[in-house]
Each structure stands twice: as structure tokens, then as C-alpha cells.
Amino acid sequence: MAFPAQFEGFSVTSHETAEMAEMTEMAASFERFARLECEELPLYRRLTLGAAEDPEMLKLLAIAPRGQRRPNLILAAVHYLLLDGADDPLADWYPTVNRGAPQPTVDPYPEFRRFVFEHLEELAPMLASRSTQTNEVNRSCLWFAAWRAAATDVADMPLALVEVGASAGLNLLADRYRYDFGDRIERGDRSSEVRLTCELRGRVPPLDAPLPRIVARHGIDLDPIDVRDPDALRWLRACVWPEQPDRHARLDAAAKTAASDPPSVIRGDAVDEVADVIEAFPLDAHVVVMNSWTLTYLERSRREAFVAALDLIGATRTLTWVSAEHPGCLAVFRDPKPTLEPASRTLVGMVRWRDGARMVDNAATVHPHLRWMEWRRSSNC
Ligand SMILES: C[S@@+](CC[C@H](N)C(=O)[O-])C[C@H]1O[C@@H](n2cnc3c(N)ncnc32)[C@H](O)[C@@H]1O
Incomplete structure (x- = not known):
């Protein structure tokens, strides 16, 4: 099976093939989300394209139950911490929590990534137990x-x-x-x-x-x-x-x-x-x-x-x-x-x-x- 270039050199353990196939599918789901849902959402477009090429971020989603391993879940979990008052420069990117700071113009993905790995203790239980509950x-x-x-x-x-x-x-x-x-x-x-x-x-x-x-x-x-x-x-x-x-x-x-x-x-x-x-x-x-x-x-x-x-x-x-x-x-x-x-x-x-x-x-x-x-x-x- 051929894997995308972003997974080259990424260390995997025993169930390599199944795990890599799942990560490939997850990368594709982030890329699809960026392409189909984010035409008018520059922030989420950049975040999901960034995640699609980031094996460690994709691997995190394996914490979630199978049916919930979707871009929306990790995006919602980070958004939740910001809405809950997390004091972090990442908030400047989010119109729902930006308190008047100028909208940054650089790439938000590195900031998002740093936030995720700094808040793993709070995020992991959310990924394991929450589900996408959008009531539209x-x-x-x-x-x-x-x-x-x-x-x-x-x-x-x-x-x-x-x-x-x-x-x-x-x-x-x-x-x-x-x-x-x-x-x-x-x-x-x-x-x-x-x-x-x-x-x-x-x-x-x-x-x-x-x-x-x-x-x-x-x-x-x-x-x-x-x-x-x-x-x-x-x-x-x-x-x-x-x-x-x-x-x-x-x-x-x-x-x-x-x-x-x-x-x-x-x-x-x-x-x-x-x-x-x-x-x-x-x-x-x-x-x-x-x-x-x-x-x-x-x-x-x-x-x-x-x-x-x-x-x-x-x-x-x-x-x-x-x-x-x-x-x-x-x-x-x-x-x-x-x-x-x-x-x-x-x-x-x-x-x-x-x-x-x-x-x-x-x-x-x-x-x-x-x-x-x-x-x-x-x-x-
Ligand atoms: C994406 S939300 C959609 C909510 C609502 N139907 C709407 O359109 O706004 C999906 C909802 O289905 C619920 N759900 C998922 N699997 C379910 C199941 N097996 N039985 C009952 N509810 C379920 C989730 O908890 C979540 O609240």
C-alpha cells in the first residue's frame, strides 16, 4: 500500500498497516473538509489543511471512538477551551473569542498545533468522551x-x-x-x-x-x-x-x-x-x-x-x-x-x-x- 509523503519516516508500531490506512483516510477527511466546507472559512481551511499533513495531529484523533474520528471533533474541542476562557494568543484567530485584537495575518496552524499539544491533558478526555453534537x-x-x-x-x-x-x-x-x-x-x-x-x-x-x-x-x-x-x-x-x-x-x-x-x-x-x-x-x-x-x-x-x-x-x-x-x-x-x-x-x-x-x-x-x-x-x- 502506498502512503502519502507526509507519513514518510513517521514511526509506527505493531499494527502498522491498519493504523497507516486509517491515518491516510483521516488525512483525506481533513483535506475533504477543507475543500468542501471551508470555502468561506479561511481559519478552518488552514487548520484542516495543516492537520491533514500532520501525522501527530491525526494520530491524536485515534483517542476518539471510531465513528467520531472527524475533523469537527478536534476543532470543536479546541474551540470549547477557548470559549471557556483559555488565555492564549490562538484566541485572536477566533471571531467568537477575539477580544478586539487585530486579526493575525500569519499562518495560524503552528499556533493551533502548539495549543493542542500544550493542552493535551484537557483535550484527550474530551476527544475520548465527547461527540459532534452540532444542533443546527x-x-x-x-x-x-x-x-x-x-x-x-x-x-x-x-x-x-x-x-x-x-x-x-x-x-x-x-x-x-x-x-x-x-x-x-x-x-x-x-x-x-x-x-x-x-x-x-x-x-x-x-x-x-x-x-x-x-x-x-x-x-x-x-x-x-x-x-x-x-x-x-x-x-x-x-x-x-x-x-x-x-x-x-x-x-x-x-x-x-x-x-x-x-x-x-x-x-x-x-x-x-x-x-x-x-x-x-x-x-x-x-x-x-x-x-x-x-x-x-x-x-x-x-x-x-x-x-x-x-x-x-x-x-x-x-x-x-x-x-x-x-x-x-x-x-x-x-x-x-x-x-x-x-x-x-x-x-x-x-x-x-x-x-x-x-x-x-x-x-x-x-x-x-x-x-x-x-x-x-x-x-x-
Ligand atoms: C451532528 S448531531 C445532529 C443533531 C441534530 N439532529 C441536528 O441536525 O441539529 C448528531 C447527534 O446524534 C447523536 N447520536 C449519535 N449516535 C446516536 C445514537 N446511536 N442514538 C441516539 N443519538 C445518537 C449525537 O449525540 C448528536 O447529538
């Missing part, structure tokens, strides 16, 4: 449309919502926010301090269809975030990229809204808990299961087990599942543009179970943070 509130633009789309053929049934991988549950409150879909019509709760925007492409989703009454809503998460806990909220903020003030503003406003009446998020595994949560819902309710950027963290066999659990529930209840994950995450949905780079878009699939029959739809393609939404289904279904 703008994804509520999808739920605003999808809840209505899910209900079009069963509009007389009340809704019972369950979100797996809900993080702080901020997207369970999608009916409490204000929306701008670029068509000059303000939708949602016009008094809300949480203002969300999304450009519509493709067909128009059923944005003006009535939303049935919501009679229950619960989240499930391996590690629920309580927005009233300052430390937990700091981790949530750390997961949001520091060069995106609009995302920070949305998160802060949504956390403030949620703090007075937080959504219920149950601690547990999506696959193990989903049936029990649904069993407690009123029998006359239409159950809507939702997930965004969650099932990607599950092993493939667990994703299949999740679908099987929904099939069992759908055999006896009116159920709709709306899934927003990267293309290729779930075999049940077809990627309409398989030649495009998968990381730049999220595939939205919808499965309905009605009287025991199952119907699968590729409902939409969306930007990972819902900057845009390309709806595929016609607006009356």
Missing part, C-alpha cells in the same frame, strides 16, 4: 416543510414527533421560529426571535398547508444537551464553526427560546429506544420520526436495524419517517445526482406507512445547513 437550528426550515408534507394525506390526524439524535432538541421546536424562504412571505411564529432563512430551489414545498396539532414531541440522544446548563451550551456553541456569526446568532436565539420550556430529549440509543417512545404516543396520532445528520454516526448494521424497527411500527400505525443524511448513508433512498460530491448536500428521504403499506420517496436535496432546499415532490403531496 436552520435545519428547522426542512422540518417546517416536511411536517406539512408528511401530513398532507392524513391532515385530520394530530402529530406526534420523535427526533432521533436530537442533541438539545432545538429542531423539535420548529413551529416556534420565524421563516424567510425568499418569497417575501414571512411564515411561522412572527414574534419569534429566531429568524431562519432558506433559498427554495426546485418545486415549492407545501409551506402553506395547515400544520396539524402537535400532541407529543420527544427527542432521543445518546448524550442529550440541556440548554440551561452553561457548560453543555458551551459545547453546543463550540461545535458551530467560529467564522459563522449568523449560525452562532441563530443558536443563541434558539437556546434562549428553548430555555423557558425545553423539549424533552431522552437519553438513549436511537435503535433501542425508538419503539418504546412511540408506544407511549396517543394511538390516534400520526407518528413522524425525524433524523438529521445522526444515522451517519451509526454502524451500517445499526442503520438497517433502525429501518427494521420502523417497518415493525409502520405495520400497525400511521407513520412517516423523514430522514436527512448524507447521500449513501441509507440504502433505502436513491441519490438523484450520484456524480456530484456527496459532502456538499444532504439527501432527504420520506417513507410513509399507511394501513400497513410502505411508500418510499426521495423528497428533497438540501444544503447541510439548509442554506437552500431543492424540493422534489409536488406541493400537494
Whole structure:
């Protein structure tokens, strides 16, 4: 196997081949992150390109559980320490913590690297135990449309919502926010301090269809975030990229809204808990299961087990599942543009179970943070 030049001369121990293959994949994931996510993020672009060529930095990520060995985790852990008040020149680079110092113009990577290795004692336990928990509130633009789309053929049934991988549950409150879909019509709760925007492409989703009454809503998460806990909220903020003030503003406003009446998020595994949560819902309710950027963290066999659990529930209840994950995450949905780079878009699939029959739809393609939404289904279904 050929390894990239940056690994030449790097000392490895016994499981050399597997370890090097994993480091090669990790280097590629940092390089991909820089290329696909950081077009408008000069700091994170430089940091991830630097890390991609730094075997010792990549090796550090091996402390994290397998599914979490991603650029976001180390970036969030460093950001967390800075948000927590770490007094360090690295802070000057981060718009979220820069206290008025001029933005440095030299390469930030050496400073980042020094910070990481000086703070290993604090960082290592975080890498081992934390996970990427970004609760992207703008994804509520999808739920605003999808809840209505899910209900079009069963509009007389009340809704019972369950979100797996809900993080702080901020997207369970999608009916409490204000929306701008670029068509000059303000939708949602016009008094809300949480203002969300999304450009519509493709067909128009059923944005003006009535939303049935919501009679229950619960989240499930391996590690629920309580927005009233300052430390937990700091981790949530750390997961949001520091060069995106609009995302920070949305998160802060949504956390403030949620703090007075937080959504219920149950601690547990999506696959193990989903049936029990649904069993407690009123029998006359239409159950809507939702997930965004969650099932990607599950092993493939667990994703299949999740679908099987929904099939069992759908055999006896009116159920709709709306899934927003990267293309290729779930075999049940077809990627309409398989030649495009998968990381730049999220595939939205919808499965309905009605009287025991199952119907699968590729409902939409969306930007990972819902900057845009390309709806595929016609607006009356
Ligand atoms: C990237 S975050 C996305 C959060 C939220 N869905 C959103 O779109 O804003 C993924 C969330 O899934 C949770 N998670 C990962 N694996 C899980 C599992 N097996 N069961 C339940 N939650 C899980 C994580 O704890 C994390 O909060």
C-alpha cells in the first residue's frame, strides 16, 4: 500500500498497516473538509489543511471512538477551551473569542498545533468522551416543510414527533421560529426571535398547508444537551464553526427560546429506544420520526436495524419517517445526482406507512445547513 509523503519516516508500531490506512483516510477527511466546507472559512481551511499533513495531529484523533474520528471533533474541542476562557494568543484567530485584537495575518496552524499539544491533558478526555453534537437550528426550515408534507394525506390526524439524535432538541421546536424562504412571505411564529432563512430551489414545498396539532414531541440522544446548563451550551456553541456569526446568532436565539420550556430529549440509543417512545404516543396520532445528520454516526448494521424497527411500527400505525443524511448513508433512498460530491448536500428521504403499506420517496436535496432546499415532490403531496 502506498502512503502519502507526509507519513514518510513517521514511526509506527505493531499494527502498522491498519493504523497507516486509517491515518491516510483521516488525512483525506481533513483535506475533504477543507475543500468542501471551508470555502468561506479561511481559519478552518488552514487548520484542516495543516492537520491533514500532520501525522501527530491525526494520530491524536485515534483517542476518539471510531465513528467520531472527524475533523469537527478536534476543532470543536479546541474551540470549547477557548470559549471557556483559555488565555492564549490562538484566541485572536477566533471571531467568537477575539477580544478586539487585530486579526493575525500569519499562518495560524503552528499556533493551533502548539495549543493542542500544550493542552493535551484537557483535550484527550474530551476527544475520548465527547461527540459532534452540532444542533443546527436552520435545519428547522426542512422540518417546517416536511411536517406539512408528511401530513398532507392524513391532515385530520394530530402529530406526534420523535427526533432521533436530537442533541438539545432545538429542531423539535420548529413551529416556534420565524421563516424567510425568499418569497417575501414571512411564515411561522412572527414574534419569534429566531429568524431562519432558506433559498427554495426546485418545486415549492407545501409551506402553506395547515400544520396539524402537535400532541407529543420527544427527542432521543445518546448524550442529550440541556440548554440551561452553561457548560453543555458551551459545547453546543463550540461545535458551530467560529467564522459563522449568523449560525452562532441563530443558536443563541434558539437556546434562549428553548430555555423557558425545553423539549424533552431522552437519553438513549436511537435503535433501542425508538419503539418504546412511540408506544407511549396517543394511538390516534400520526407518528413522524425525524433524523438529521445522526444515522451517519451509526454502524451500517445499526442503520438497517433502525429501518427494521420502523417497518415493525409502520405495520400497525400511521407513520412517516423523514430522514436527512448524507447521500449513501441509507440504502433505502436513491441519490438523484450520484456524480456530484456527496459532502456538499444532504439527501432527504420520506417513507410513509399507511394501513400497513410502505411508500418510499426521495423528497428533497438540501444544503447541510439548509442554506437552500431543492424540493422534489409536488406541493400537494
Ligand atoms: C451532528 S448531531 C445532529 C443533531 C441534530 N439532529 C441536528 O441536525 O441539529 C448528531 C447527534 O446524534 C447523536 N447520536 C449519535 N449516535 C446516536 C445514537 N446511536 N442514538 C441516539 N443519538 C445518537 C449525537 O449525540 C448528536 O447529538
